[in-house]
Every structure is written in structure tokens, then in C-alpha cells.
Amino acid sequence: MGGVDMNTSVVNILTEWDIVAARQISRSLAKLIGFNAVDQARITTVVSELARNIYLYAEQGNVTVNVINKNNRDGIQIIAEDRGPGIQNLQGVLKEDYSSYGLGAGLPGVKRLMDEFEIETEANQGTKIVVVKWLS
Amino acid sequence: MLAIQAQYKELLSQYLKHQTERNLYLGQNFSRLFVRKNITPEEVISIHKKALEEMDAVTSAEIFTSFEFLTEFMIQYGLALRDHKILLEQQEEMKHEIELAAKVQNTMLRTESANLDGIDIGYLSKPAGQMNGDYVYFQSDDTDYLGVGVADVVGKGIPAALCMSMVKNGLDTLGQTNISPAYALDVLNRIVVKSIADHMFISMFYGRYDNETSLFTYASAGHEPALYYNSEEQKFYDLDQANGLLLGILPDVHYLEGNIELKQNDLIIIMTDGVTECRTDEERFLTREELTEFIFEVIDEPPEQLVRSVYRRLEKFQSFHQRDDFTLAVIKKL
Numbered sequence: 001m002g003g004v005d006m007n008t009s010v011v012n013i014l015t016e017w018d019i020v021a022a023r024q025i026s027r028s029l030a031k032l033i034g035f036n037a038v039d040q041a042r043i044t045t046v047v048s049e050l051a052r053n054i055y056l057y058a059e060q061g062n063v064t065v066n067v068i069n070k071n072n073r074d075g076i077q078i079i080a081e082d083r084g085p086g087i088q089n090l091q092g093v094l095k096e097d098y099s100s101y102g103l104g105a106g107l108p109g110v111k112r113l114m115d116e117f118e119i120e121t122e123a124n125q126g127t128k129i130v131v132v133k134w135l136s
Numbered sequence: 137m138l139a140i141q142a143q144y145k146e147l148l149s150q151y152l153k154h155q156t157e158r159n160l161y162l163g164q165n166f167s168r169l170f171v172r173k174n175i176t177p178e179e180v181i182s183i184h185k186k187a188l189e190e191m192d193a194v195t196s197a198e199i200f201t202s203f204e205f206l207t208e209f210m211i212q213y214g215l216a217l218r219d220h221k222i223l224l225e226q227q228e229e230m231k232h233e234i235e236l237a238a239k240v241q242n243t244m245l246r247t248e249s250a251n252l253d254g255i256d257i258g259y260l261s262k263p264a265g266q267m268n269g270d271y272v273y274f275q276s277d278d279t280d281y282l283g284v285g286v287a288d289v290v291g292k293g294i295p296a297a298l299c300m301s302m303v304k305n306g307l308d309t310l311g312q313t314n315i316s317p318a319y320a321l322d323v324l325n326r327i328v329v330k331s332i333a334d335h336m337f338i339s340m341f342y343g344r345y346d347n348e349t350s351l352f353t354y355a356s357a358g359h360e361p362a363l364y365y366n367s368e369e370q371k372f373y374d375l376d377q378a379n380g381l382l383l384g385i386l387p388d389v390h391y392l393e394g395n396i397e398l399k400q401n402d403l404i405i406i407m408t409d410g411v412t413e414c415r416t417d418e419e420r421f422l423t424r425e426e427l428t429e430f431i432f433e434v435i436d437e438p439p440e441q442l443v444r445s446v447y448r449r450l451e452k453f454q455s456f457h458q459r460d461d462f463t464l465a466v467i468k469k470l
Contacts, residue, residue, distance in 0.1 A: 019161065041204075
């Protein structure tokens with residue numbers, strides 16, 4: 001069962017200032033949902049990391065921020081999609097004891113800051129990362 | 137550190153003036169540098185405090201606001217610190233594995249000393265790094281023959297050390313003490329050509345001493361010429377009569393042999409280029425004359441002691457900065 005969309009914003013990531021825009025939007029939404037200041041900062045950092053990966057390594061992509069609700073629980077969902085080179089060594093990149101550079105950089109950190117994490121990637125097709133954090 | 141302090145203060149005061157997402161983003165990016173510069177969390181707090189102290193007339197509202205900036209900064213800092221720690225752990229792990237490999241190598245390639253009536257031997261082999269690309273091999277049957285091999289893989293470190301186990305296996309397989317040095321190199325060459333990568337070569341000196349005739353017979357595959365010391369003349373000679381190609385270049389090579397008759401107190405000194413290419417900190421190479429001089433100074437010491445004395449002398453010569461694997465093997469007729 002997917003969540004029910006209440007509010008959706010999409011930011012195309014082309015320049016570094018688009019990263020700032022994506023951060024701004026996610027912070028406002030996180031605040032609106034009722035996340036405390038530290039969680040707002042965490043969510044913003046996650047968006048920042050995902051958007052930065054697109055900006056640095058994929059050239060083209062976007063970040064979508066959704067307010068979601070499931071079983072009477074509010075949450076924030078972030079979808080980062082790009083048409084970049086894809087992540088070659090997905091297993092390595094996601095391992096908690098693995099540090100990498102390039103497109104997968106920082107993903108273990110992103111995973112740790114959020115409640116849900118999903119990734120699809122295809123060589124030379126692109127990467128789609130979906131993360132969720134629920135309001136506790 | 138001062139530059140970092142100043143830049144942190146600048147970013148923070150920008151944020152206090154304009155609480156924008158852009159200023160938070162710039163702060164987060166800056167935190168990556170902190171981890172690279174090994175700035176600890178408690179130092180971050182102190183940098184933050186100092187920045188506030190240095191600003192004019194900070195209101196208490198601004199101090200509260202400054203913590204928003206610090207929180208943002210520390211989240212990114214935490215992520216980067218973790219990545220950094222993982223890299224260090226991976227490095228540590230690799231170092232540990234190399235240590236284990238070096239131990240395995242030491243066990244596998246331990247030089248077994250040999251005894252032959254009327255002959256005294258000494259040897260020393262010190263790697264420049266953790267693993268040795270030089271190898272000394274002895275075999276004897278106690279009464280008739282002594283075989284000695286000294287090999288050096290071109291290059292050093294782990295790949296070189298791995299190659300050496302092949303030479304040892306080859307020598308073990310040949311197995312007889314009376315084997316002709318040229319034949320030994322012929323066979324080893326074929327093994328090396330077949331088994332290792334195109335860019336790896338091994339230089340090797342192999343000698344055999346025959347107790348009955350007192351003849352030292354030798355062959356060399358592109359190896360540093362060994363020295364022969366004639367004790368009657370008190371002179372050193374290069375054993376360079378039988379030099380052939382490095383092991384591993386061509387499949388069908390037939391090596392030549394040279395002979396020298398040893399008299400009482402004569403020495404054969406076999407070495408690798410870690411000895412002959414010793415150089416000072418000013419990049420001045422050791423000359424053949426200096427080397428023989430150093431050896432001559434301690435020529436009356438038993439071989440086992442002699443190799444150590446020469447090593448210590450050469451350590452000093454190169455200001456204790458050993459650049460290559462270093463091996464000396466000495467045979468003395470008593």
C-alpha cells in the first residue's frame with residue numbers, strides 16, 4: 001500500500017542553487033508536518049545529500065518531496081531520480097562499513113537518518129532513490 | 137586552524153544576519169573540511185563559542201539562533217566523520233592483512249641454513265617494506281656439495297614477494313645438491329616464464345661448491361655479480377664470467393657456468409642490488425671500491441657476523457634509509 005499524497009513538490013536539479021531550493025522546500029514541509037527542529041535538519045541534510053549526488057554525478061535529475069499519510073501516521077517521502085550513469089557496485093555502496101565516492105557517496109548516512117530506504121539503479125539508465133521518515 | 141576559525145565565524149555571522157537555507161547549506165559543506173582536517177567535535181564546539189565571543193554585541197536571541205547553524209553543521213559533520221572512520225578502518229584492516237601475509241611469507245620462505253664440512257656460511261636478508269622480494273636458499277648433503285641461490289624479483293613489495301615462493305618451489309623440486317648451476321637456472325627460467333606475468337622478472341645467482349675439488353661453480357641470470365675474495369692476495373674479484381638473461385624473459389635459455397677454486401679463507405659474497413645500489417641521502421651511490429673496503433674491514437669475522445657488520449656499515453652509509461630489499465650471503469672456505 002503506497003501512501004496518500006497530500007502535498008507534492010518537485011525540484012529539478014541543474015545548479016547548486018537548486019540544491020538549496022530542494023532543501024528549503026523539504027524543511028518547510030517537514031516543519032508543516034510537525035517534525036522537531038533536529039529532525040527537520042536531518043531531513044534537510046538527506047535531501048541535500050541526494051540532490052548533491054545528482055548535481056555532482058548525474059547532471060540531470062529531480063527531487064520530489066511528498067507529505068504522506070499511512071495508517072494515520074504522517075511522514076515525509078523524498079524521491080530522487082536521475083538519468084545518470086547508475087551505481088555500479090550497489091551492494092558495496094549501501095554497506096554500512098563501506099565508504100565510497102561518486103554517485104553512491106553518503107548513501108549509508110542517508111539510510112541511517114531515515115526510516116525507509118529503497119533504491120533502483122541501472123547502468124547508464126539512472127537511479128531512483130525513495131526514502132521516508134515517519135513522524136513519531 | 138586560524139583560517140578555519142575565521143571562515144566559520146564568517147559563515148555563522150552570515151547566518152545570524154540572514155537565516156537562509158543557502159547559508160545553512162554553505163555551513164554544511166564547510167563541515168566536510170573539518171573532518172578532513174581532523175577537527176574533533178569538542179573543537180567544533182569551542183570554535184563555535186569563540187566565533188560568538190569575537191562578534192560584537194551578540195544578543196541572546198542570536199545565540200539561540202546560532203545553535204540552529206551548529207546543529208545543521210554537526211549533522212553533516214557526523215556523516216562525514218563516519219565515512220572517514222570507515223576509511224581508516226579499511227586501511228587498518230589492509231595493514232593487518234599485509235602483516236599476516238608477511239608472516240606467511242616468512243614461514244614459507246624461511247632460509248634453511250646448511251652445513252658442509254670445511255665451509256662456513258652466513259646470510260642476511262632485510263626487506264625495505266614489510267614483505268621481502270629477495271630470497272636466499274641453501275642446500276647441502278653435509279659432506280660433498282653445498283648449493284646456494286640468491287634471487288631478487290625486479291620490483292618490490294607484495295607482488296615481488298609472492299613470486300618468490302615459486303622460485304623456492306622450483307629449487308625444492310630440483311632437490312639435488314650436486315645439480316649443475318646452469319641447469320638449475322635453465323629449469324627455473326622455464327618455470328618463471330610459464331607462471332608469472334609478462335612484466336615480472338627475477339634475477340638469480342646460483343652456485344655450487346664441491347668439497348672434493350674445492351671448486352665453486354656458478355651461473356647467473358642477470359644477477360648482480362658476486363664477489364670472490366682471494367685471501368692470499370687480499371683482493372676482490374667480480375664473478376662476472378657467466379652472466380645470462382633474467383629469469384622470465386625467454387622460454388629457452390641456456391645459461392653458462394664459471395668456476396673458481398677456493399683456498400683456505402677465500403670468500404664468495406653474493407648480494408642483491410639492494411646492496412650495490414645503496415646510496416647516501418645526497419643520492420650518491422655506493423662504489424664497488426667502498427663496498428669491498430667495508431667488507432675488507434671485517435674480513436676476519438666469521439661469515440655470520442661479517443654479513444651483519446657489513447649491513448650495519450651500509451645502514452649508516454645510507455643514513456638508515458633502506459630503499460630496497462637487502463640481501464647478503466657469504467661462503468667461506470675454512
